[in-house]
Amino acid sequence: MIFPIDLxxxxxxxxxxxxxxKKEWDDMKKRMKWSFILFLLSLTLFGLYIYQHVVIPNHTSIERMIGTMIDDGRIFWFVAFVGSFGWLVSFYKKKSEKAEQDFHALRCEFIQKSSELLQEETWKKRHLLFTWMKETYDIQLYHEHK
Known part of the structure; x- marks a missing residue:
């Protein structure tokens, strides 16, 4: 990797x-987003299935709707399918939060120790490095806040 200043x-x-x-955190955020989209899509399809196969044919009686839902074996598989996407969203959310914490901890540590890490001549040119990191990787190294 080539940095804009000598390090x-x-x-x-x-x-x-x-x-x-940062790349790992971005990847986890992207996976969480796509799993959430798949979860919403599968939930919508499940709702449409319930409406068309349970509610419309049995709209006169709630007891018949419940009986139809219990007797229909596909509903169990739909619930398992939708539930698996729900679990996947939860899994990637936890992984994303962990990756974010790791990234911010490392970034803050660099910011705190940058005066020790960067030599005197490099310290004078640090704004070039920090600007390059922000533009290239969207990593802010001036301040510790997110």
Whole structure:
């Protein structure tokens, strides 16, 4: 990886780890988003199935609707299918939160120790590095806040 200013190996490794953690966090956010979309789609399809095969034919009696739902074996598989997407959303949400915490912890540690990590001549040019990181990887290194 080529940085816009000359850096020592330790700083390069730390910045590469920050970039890797950011990519992992972005990947988890994307997976969570797509699993949520699939969950909503499957929930909608399940609702349509219930409406067409249970509600419309048995609209006069709630007891018949419940009986039809119990007797229809496909409803169990639909519930399992929709539930699995719900679980997947939950799984990726936890993974995304963990990746976000790891990324922000590493980023904040770099910000706190940047005066020690960057040598005097590099410290004067740090704004070039920080601007490049923000533009290239959307990683803000000026302040610790998110």
């Amino acid at each position: 020592d190996e330790v700083t390069k490794v730390i910045l590469q780890r920050i970039i890797a953690h």
